[in-house]
Amino acid sequence: xxxxxxxxxxxxxxxxxxxxxxxxxxxxxxxxxxxxxxxxxxxxxxxxxxxxxxxxxxxxxxxxxxxxxxxxxxxxxxxxxxxxxxxxxxxxxxxxxxxxxxxxxxxxxxxxxxxxxxxxxxxxxxxxxxxxxxxxxxxxxxxxxxxxxxxxxxxxxxxxxxxxxxxxxxxxxxxxxxxxxxxxxxxxxxxxxxxxxxxxxxxxxxxxxxxxxxxxxxxxxxxxxxxxxxxxxxxxxxxxxxxxxxxxxxxxxxxxxxxxxxxxxxxxxxxxxxxxxxxxxxxxxxxxxxxxxxxxxxxxxxxxxxxxxxxxxxxxxxxxxxxxxxxxxxxxxxxxxxxxxxxxxxxxxxxxxxxxxxxxxxxxxxxxxxxxxxxxxxxxxxxxxxxxxxxxxxxxxxxxxxxxxxxxxxxxxxxxxxxxxxxxxxxxxxxxxxxxxxxxxxxxxxxxxxxxxxxxxxxxxxxxxxxxxxxxxxx
Amino acid sequence: xxxxxxxxxxxxxxxxxxxxxxxxxxxxxxxxxxxxxxxxxxxxxxxxxxxxxxxxxxxxxxxxxxxxxxxxxxxxxxxxxxxxxxxxxxxxxxxxxxxxxxxxxxxxxxxxxxxxxxxxxxxxxxxxxxxxxxxxxxxxxxxxxxxxxxxxxxxxxxxxxxxxxxxxxxxxxxxxx
Numbered sequence: 196x197x198x199x200x201x202x203x204x205x206x207x208x209x210x211x212x213x214x215x216x217x218x219x220x221x222x223x224x225x226x227x228x229x230x231x232x233x234x235x236x237x238x239x240x241x242x243x244x245x246x247x248x249x250x251x252x253x254x255x256x257x258x259x260x261x262x263x264x265x266x267x268x269x270x271x272x273x274x275x276x277x278x279x280x281x282x283x284x285x286x287x288x289x290x291x292x293x294x295x296x297x298x299x300x301x302x303x304x305x306x307x308x309x310x311x312x313x314x315x316x317x318x319x320x321x322x323x324x325x326x327x328x329x330x331x332x333x334x335x336x337x338x339x340x341x342x343x344x345x346x347x348x349x350x351x352x353x354x355x356x357x358x359x360x361x362x363x364x365x366x367x368x369x370x371x372x373x374x375x376x377x378x379x380x381x382x383x384x385x386x387x388x389x390x391x392x393x394x395x396x397x398x399x400x401x402x403x404x405x406x407x408x409x410x411x412x413x414x415x416x417x418x419x420x421x422x423x424x425x426x427x428x429x430x431x432x433x434x435x436x437x438x439x440x441x442x443x444x445x446x447x448x449x450x451x452x453x454x455x456x457x458x459x460x461x462x463x464x465x466x467x468x469x470x471x472x473x474x475x476x477x478x479x480x481x482x483x484x485x486x487x488x489x490x491x492x493x494x495x496x497x498x499x500x501x502x503x504x505x506x507x508x509x510x511x512x513x514x515x516x517x518x519x520x521x522x523x524x525x526x527x528x529x530x531x532x533x534x535x536x537x538x539x540x541x542x543x544x545x546x547x548x549x550x551x552x553x554x555x556x557x558x559x560x561x562x563x564x565x566x567x568x569x570x571x572x573x574x575x576x577x578x579x580x581x582x583x584x585x586x587x588x589x590x591x592x593x594x595x596x597x598x599x600x601x602x603x604x605x606x607x608x609x610x611x612x613x614x615x616x617x618x619x620x621x622x623x624x625x626x627x628x629x630x631x632x633x634x635x636x637x638x639x640x641x642x643x644x645x646x647x648x649x650x651x652x653x654x655x656x657x658x659x660x661x662x663x664x665x666x667x668x669x670x
Numbered sequence: 671x672x673x674x675x676x677x678x679x680x681x682x683x684x685x686x687x688x689x690x691x692x693x694x695x696x697x698x699x700x701x702x703x704x705x706x707x708x709x710x711x712x713x714x715x716x717x718x719x720x721x722x723x724x725x726x727x728x729x730x731x732x733x734x735x736x737x738x739x740x741x742x743x744x745x746x747x748x749x750x751x752x753x754x755x756x757x758x759x760x761x762x763x764x765x766x767x768x769x770x771x772x773x774x775x776x777x778x779x780x781x782x783x784x785x786x787x788x789x790x791x792x793x794x795x796x797x798x799x800x801x802x803x804x805x806x807x808x809x810x811x812x813x814x815x816x817x818x819x820x821x822x823x824x825x826x827x828x829x830x831x832x833x834x835x836x837x838x839x840x841x842x843x844x845x846x847x
Contacts, residue, residue, distance in 0.1 A: 211804060213764065217720035219712040227710035227720055227760040228832065229769060249839045250830070262718045264708075271801075271810045273722070327743050329722070330813040476805075500805055 199323045201238055204265065204274055205505040208235050211268035216243070218254035218261045226250050233263065234293055235505070236317060241278070244293045245314045255280040255316070263318075269501065273329045278318040290315045295432045299425050353510050356384045360514060364521040369642055370625045373525060374406035377518055382408060385507070387495045392483075393419065393426060394491040394622045397580045397612070402430050402492055405626050415629040416577060425480050430492050435481035435515070437508045477502040481515040485523035493518060526621050557655040558635050562586050565663040576634050581627040583611050588650045589658060602646045624648065691732035692826045694842075697770060698728050703763060704796030709737055709822070710758040711750035719746045724797070724816040725790030726761065735759070735772055735826050738782055738790050738819045748820070751776045757824055760832060765803040769832040770842065774824040782819035790819060 207214070210232035219225045228251045234242045241263070245252060255261065259280035266273060284290045294312040301311065360380050367373035374392050381387045389409035393402035396418070404417040422431045429436055480494040493515055495503065561570045568578040569585060577585065584605060591597055602620055606613055613620060628640040637654035707723030725738040737759050739747060751757065755776035762769035782790065798811040829842045 212801070212806065213706075213762065213767070215708045215720050215760070217708075217710040217712075217718035217758075219716045219718045221716070223712060223716060223754060223756055224773065225710040225712045225718055225756055225758045226773075227708045227758050227771065229706075229708070229760060229762050229767070231767070231834070246834070247838060258716050260717055262720050264720050264722075268806060271806060271814070329743065329815055331815050 199274065199326075201235055201241065201320060201323070202505075204267070204323075205235070206267050206269055206501060207265035207274060208233060208241075208505070209268060209501065211500075212266035212271075214266070215264040216251060216261055217264070218251050219258055220254045221257040226254055230263075232296070233265065234289075234315075236289060239320050240281070241276070241318050241320060242284075242289060242293065243316045243318070244297060244312055245283070245316050246297070246312060252316070260321075261318070271330070273327055275324040275327070276320055277322040277324065279321050281317045281319050283314040283316050285314050289317070291432070292434060295428060295434050296436060298432070299428050299436060299438070353506070356380075357510070357514065357517075359384065361517060364517065367521070367525075370522065370525050370621050371406075371628065373521060374625075377514075378406060378408040381495075381514075387497070389496050391426075391494045392491055393430075393494070394619065394626075395430070395489060397614070397619075397623075402426060403626060405491070405622060405629070415633060416626060425478055426492055426494055429480040429482055429494075430489060433482040433484055433489060435508060435512055436479070437503050437505075438478040474498045476500040479503040479508060479511065481508075481511055483515055483519035483522060485519040488523070490519050490522045490526070522622075526619060555654055556635075556637055557657070558638070560589070560656060560658045562658070562660045563663055564660060571635055574634070577627060577630045580611060580613065581623045581630070584623060585627055585631075587611065589656070592650060592652065593658075598651065599643060599647060599649045602648075692829050692842075693728050693732040693735060693772075694829075697761070697772075697829065700761060700763065700768065700770065701726055701728065701793070702796070704800040705761040705763050705769075705793075706797060706800065707737060707793070708760040708762070709739055709747060710760070711747050712754070712756060713746075713750050714753055719750055721747050722814070723759065724814065724819065725786075725793030726759070727786075727789050733826055734777060735774065735824045736786075737822050737824065738786060738793075738816075739822060740815045741781075741818045741820050742815055744820055747822075748779065751779055751822065757822065759824070762832070764800045767834050771830045771832045772824070772826055773828050773830070774826040776822065777825045778821075778823040780821050780823075782817075782821045786819065786821050787817065790816060 213229040213231055214233045215227060216230055217225060217227050228249070230243055232244060234244070236242050261278050261280065263276040263278055264273060265276065290312065293315045297312045360377060363376040363380050364373060367376050378387075378390045378392070381390060390407065391404055391414075392406040394405050395401070396403045400421050402419045402421070404414055404419075407414045419426045419430075421427050425436060425438060475496040476499055477497045478495070480492055482489055483491040483493055493511070495511075497503065559572050560576075562568070562582070563570070566578065567580075567582045569576045569582045576582070587605070587608060587610065588600060591600070605611055605620060606618065624640060631638045631640060635654065637652065639649075639651040639653075641649045641651055643649050705726075707726055709721050709723045711719045713719065721739055721743055723737045723739050727736040729735065737757075757774060757776060759772045760769060761772070794812075794814075794816055797814075798808050801811040802808050831837050831840045831842050
């Protein structure tokens with residue numbers, strides 16, 4: 196017996212080097228098969244995903260004893276596990292978890308619905324044998340280049356990090372700040388440099404990127420349909436997933452909307468590319484669920500192989516729970532704060548009558564009514580509820596010379612189409628604020644106390660409404 | 671160390687010398703592209719055993735096949751082969767999982783010669799390249815122990831498709847992929 200525990204072999208479960216499974220039928224004919232992934236179940240059990248009934252399955256039903264040979268993808272150490280087939284599961288949490296992983300892979304390779312999990316085969320780990328000496332002693336200089344990259348620079352102390360994150364979340368005055376604090380702290384403490392937060396849009400069928408870190412400018416507003424790619428499937432299944440170094444077929448699928456683009460100018464440039472690393476080697480995504488409701492998805496990626504360890508997933512599941520409740524609490528607090536009975540009248544302003552100076556930029560905005568979409572100077576800005584909000588605000592500025600607004604008045608406006616409960620207005624405003632900051636920073640949405648915000652315009656605007664972007668045939 | 675073939679008990683009939691040979695050029699080409707070699711045997715209690723092979727060779731008759739295993743790691747495999755002669759060899763290309771499984775019986779077990787070593791060196795280099803394709807540093811794969819080796823010569827009984835997906839496990843006619 197070796198000194199290993201299953202937990203100490205976590206890198207072997209990443210599925211980089213296929214696991215070898217050796218079985219034998221009742222007549223004594225051996226069989227060897229390669230498994231793309233073996234899953235850790237608990238300290239005494241592992242599971243194998245089965246997509247087809249095959250010779251291995253037949254052998255296991257006749258003779259449950261087998262040998263798994265696993266490889267550590269970092270040091271190429273070989274580990275031998277004596278296993279005994281226990282049962283096949285076709286439902287339940289283990290099956291669901293493994294099926295979700297299969298679904299992500301199928302989505303990446305365009306085989307959704309075809310490549311699916313038939314069963315999760317569960318094995319008891321009878322023994323972890325002494326590691327065979329599979330390596331020749333290597334010269335020191337060669338070994339030096341094989342050392343895994345160092346982890347986070349700070350001393351790893353999960354509780355300390357969780358405590359700090361908790362405090363940051365408690366102290367955040369608004370959603371914007373909450374996202375900044377959480378993503379920033381995770382980068383600082385755990386070295387997670389590339390992160391995203393996505394929230395469901397008003398249709399409940401898409402995720403919209405609302406915050407990103409480590410990707411430079413852009414990306415806010417990028418959409419992912421539920422059920423597509425890693426992020427869409429995490430949202431649909433509400434299960435966290437960790438993907439490790441993958442071959443090219445499984446690399447992170449950039450699940451931007453699969454909408455067919457109609458011909459003409461209307462749709463050109465409307466997609467905002469989902470922020471992502473071309474060289475991503477590790478991904479981790481987790482659903483943000485509060486009160487049984489999906490409030491978003493938190494995702495990380497890294498160009499480093501094995502950047503996310505098993506304990507990261509457990510740790511971030513805990514964090515995601517707290518984070519989701521913080522987001523939900525903030526949305527709820529905003530709801531209740533937005534409808535005071537005796538609110539003072541919104542502030543009016545006198546719009547500057549001075550002509551635009553050469554330093555004052557001007558923007559041309561176009562609102563396409565057929566799909567609630569705003570373009571700025573011919574480039575896509577935002578759509579859906581955030582687009583309608585902006586258009587309404589600009590109408591009010593023009594009509595009433597007013598630059599301060601309340602959440603309440605937005606909620607009472609049926610044209611915006613906000614649902615009567617859980618309208619996520621605050622997250623829509625965050626999205627709009629960030630898109631404006633990226634695309635036309637002279638148009639600012641600024642919080643002005645509970646349930647209030649301002650629209651500050653340091654630019655000149657020309658606006659036009661169109662039914663659609665279809666090119667009108669010449670008359 | 672075993673120098674001659676053990677007298678293994680009789681097993682299922684091997685492919686007839688008059689019938690079509692079970693191996694093919696396709697297998698040779700798959701091997702040439704670089705494969706990970708896995709060797710499966712079993713003991714008298716039907717307990718499976720497995721180990722890594724380094725290098726394989728398809729004989730000109732396409733009925734016989736040699737797999738090389740590092741001697742230092744082969745004690746259990748040798749014991750099993752001496753007992754019953756049953757063997758399965760999986761050849762898999764790690765970067766795309768293209769794979770076949772060869773099943774047969776031991777014909778001869780011997781120490782690898784210098785000529786065998788040349789064959790193994792080519793197979794080892796291809797494995798280093800294939801593993802590099804899935805992110806394993808070349809120096810790490812080069813460190814895998816492989817010499818001195820044993821040559822396990824096999825009378826091939828069947829070749830099976832083993833690439834994941836529909837058709838996995840099917841018998842290959844003449845080893846055609």
